[in-house]
Amino acid sequence: MDHQQLEPFKQAALEAAQAAASVIRAGYGGGFSVTTKADRTPVTDVDVAAERAIREILETRFPAHGFYGEETGQNQADSDYLWLVDPIDGTKAFVRGYPFFSTQIALMHKGELVVGVSSAPLVNEVAWAIRGGGAWLDDVRVAVGDVAAIDDAAISLGNTHRLAASAAWSRLGGIVARCDRIRGYGDFLHYHLLASGRIDAVIESDVNILDIAALTVIVREAGGVMTELDGSPIDLQTTSVLAANGQLHRQLASELGSPD
Numbered sequence: 001m002d003h004q005q006l007e008p009f010k011q012a013a014l015e016a017a018q019a020a021a022s023v024i025r026a027g028y029g030g031g032f033s034v035t036t037k038a039d040r041t042p043v044t045d046v047d048v049a050a051e052r053a054i055r056e057i058l059e060t061r062f063p064a065h066g067f068y069g070e071e072t073g074q075n076q077a078d079s080d081y082l083w084l085v086d087p088i089d090g091t092k093a094f095v096r097g098y099p100f101f102s103t104q105i106a107l108m109h110k111g112e113l114v115v116g117v118s119s120a121p122l123v124n125e126v127a128w129a130i131r132g133g134g135a136w137l138d139d140v141r142v143a144v145g146d147v148a149a150i151d152d153a154a155i156s157l158g159n160t161h162r163l164a165a166s167a168a169w170s171r172l173g174g175i176v177a178r179c180d181r182i183r184g185y186g187d188f189l190h191y192h193l194l195a196s197g198r199i200d201a202v203i204e205s206d207v208n209i210l211d212i213a214a215l216t217v218i219v220r221e222a223g224g225v226m227t228e229l230d231g232s233p234i235d236l237q238t239t240s241v242l243a244a245n246g247q248l249h250r251q252l253a254s255e256l257g258s259p260d
Helices: 003-027 045-061 091-096 168-178 187-195 209-221 246-256
Strands: 034-036 042-044 066-069 073-075 081-089 102-109 112-120 125-130 135-137 140-142 154-158 181-183 201-205 225-227 240-244
Touching: 003 045, 003 081, 003 102, 003 112, 003 125, 042 045, 042 091, 045 066, 045 081, 045 091, 045 102, 081 091, 081 209, 102 187, 102 209, 112 187, 112 209, 125 187, 125 209, 135 187, 135 209, 154 168, 154 187, 168 246, 187 201, 187 209, 187 240, 201 246, 209 225, 225 246, 240 246
Parallel strands: 066 081, 154 181, 154 201
Antiparallel strands: 034 042, 066 073, 081 102, 102 112, 112 125, 125 135, 135 140, 201 240, 225 240
16 A cells, blocks of 8 residues: 555544644643543543544544544454554643643554554644655654764653663663763654654653554654564554664664563
């Protein structure tokens, strides 16, 4: 399937993200209910309403497609086409009133991620990509940077809980000591910065596929490599990320070894 065939899916994802943005902007700032899920993460009625808005558009447009949503669950998950949706990736940020959260919408075709839309409605930033069609940030084509050495790299860390409890933690410490700059931009932001060449690598654990599916398409189409920390492919069971340009990714993967 070439990128032109993927255009209708990308356009539908952008429209769904826009519908979710309207729901999210209306709810931001208070007046929503918050409950705690079994995994001890919060969910609000705005999360649920935003996902329903996304789901209505995608299921109406593509009734034979599967849907896997953070809040409303799965439907036809064995379909060749599977939409992966997190309506508010960063609900803790949403609840606490700071704007660094996003809507993540991706399409997987026969196990391969082919469309990704990452929309940050409170900072008015949208990134998207389709396989073979490049990566775009606010309608400007973007590409990862060419920094080739750890010593020169700006690296962003995220959700390092599991990594901190592993043998790779001391090896990460060696990378932190060597690199040019270390930050923790988090969630969508460090992937947008990576895809547009403004930072050089992301190292992250404690994620799930709904958090990073769309961002995986975007980083790859920007010329980057995005895998689990041990170098294994991103799939529905993913829990960690190592992302950078190809040369830097190889160096970081070698330094980190297995997180287990």
